Amino acid sequence: MSTILHLETSEKLCSVAVANNGKMLAYDMASASNDHARQITLVIERVLQQAELHLDQFSAIAISSGPGSYTGLRVAASASKGICYALDIPLIAINTLISLAHAAEQQTSEEAVYVPMMDARRMEVYTAVYDAQLKPVIVPHARIMDENSLQELVGGFDVPIIICGSGSHKCKHLFNSDNMLYREDLINNAKNLIRPAYQAYCNDVFEDAAYFKPFYLKAPNITTPKPILK
Structure with a gap:
């Protein structure tokens, strides 16, 4: 028996899904784009209400590990680590591209x-x-x-x-x-994580939450602000 919370934050809109033994129970997506740090907690709360579950009922947390948005991936990693530490449950990390491939293969x-x-x-x-x-x-x-x-x-x-x-x-x-x-209609969302995350859970493929880092693939695009002209 496994009940897994899935967090997808690799692109503009973050989303969350709950599944039991690989079957989706609830799903929701953020209402605003590129606002992962604020939206992720709100979306988790809505999904828990839909599924009529509490955090302490989960067997594992699954996240998209990247590639994707540098900020988004960090938000999911931070949130999932906090939950995993608090509940002493394992962390599952799924490559964002393989989760997309799973979604396409299922259709x-x-x-x-x-x-x-x-x-x-x-x-x-x-x-x-x-x-x-x-x-x-x-x-x-x-x-x-x-x-x-x-x-x-x-x-x-x-x-x-x-x-x-x-x-x-x-x-x-x-x-x-x-x-x-x-x-083009198949894009990243938490639903895509359900099947590969369940497979990982059944095969005991977990991350060490203390040392896990997202798969950024490339360095963040950080620019230096131009000096203000006087």
């Missing part, structure tokens, strides 16, 4: 290759390639999309290629073929 009826893409700055995306069994063919990395990028990623496959996530629009106008399906 695909035939064997396919999965290419999740998260929007980064300008024409850059965070991406990876997973086979039909969701094994990594190309590991998560940052890539600038141009006319050759998608061909380099999936040019050798003769099965359907599912391209999903908030960054998929960046290559849709650059490259298309009959075996490519763009799923």
